[in-house]
Amino acid sequence: MDHSIKHDDLMNKLAAHLRANGDRMVWEDMQLGPSGSPRPDVYTLMKSYMHPLPTAYECKISIADFRSDVTSGKWQKYFEFAGAVFFCTPKGLVQKSDIPNGCGLIWFYPDSGTFKTIKGPTLGRVTLPQAALLKLLIDGLKRLQVPERRSWEQEHRMMQQLRRRIGDEVSRLPPEQAER
The missing domain is CATH 1.20.890 (cAMP-dependent Protein Kinase, Chain A)
Structure with missing residues (x-):
């Protein structure tokens, strides 16, 4: 299976896909707090005062990079700023069973340029620190x-x-x- 898409291309395509409905604000490669805080590839907030559902997305184009993040627990740090975490990979790179409990999986289909949610995340509530909200805004x-x-x-x-x-x-x- 050919997974020849570059990381930044996958990140940009995912961000464009998530922006398409106009129902959320989308940031790419944005550090969510001070130095050392999480920096998801894509981060979104729904345009809702009651249910903004902060969501972090990590794009992975190699199984080694995916396993490194899962083993190190890097993805767990996102829950300080996100009520949901997704991994986004080219189709078939990882399977549902590879995804940590609570996380979601989105596949990118290079042939058609489309995305499909393969596994939904467990949705949690999170209150974003004021500093994080200001950082996102500015x-x-x-x-x-x-x-x-x-x-x-x-x-x-x-x-x-x-x-x-x-x-x-x-x-x-x-x-x-x-x-x-």
Whole structure:
């Protein structure tokens, strides 16, 4: 079975998938507290005052990385900031029986680019520390601004390249075609 997707690609695709409904806020690779605190690959809060369900997602593209996290208990640290923890892997990398009790499993299907929940997590209640909420708010807003800026800059560069290319193509046309 080919599991050739890169970790960051899987993380980005999962985040985009989770954002698609618009029912949650999504952060990627966000440290949830001070130095040494958990840093899930993807972290979400439902847009609900009563039931925000903070959820941490760990993306694993190799069985060795998955086993290392499970053996070390890294995933247990997420429960300080999350009421649910999911592992996300390419289809078939791990099975339901490999997942620690209480955690969920999501498979990514590379052929179709889709995700499927294979095992749901046990949902717990967690009260996020005020410092964590402020960090999510401040860092989250900062991260939102950067892609917009990059997007504008990328669009501007693309337009410049397109103008140059079209200008070059027009300059090569015979005069009677360039006037049209």
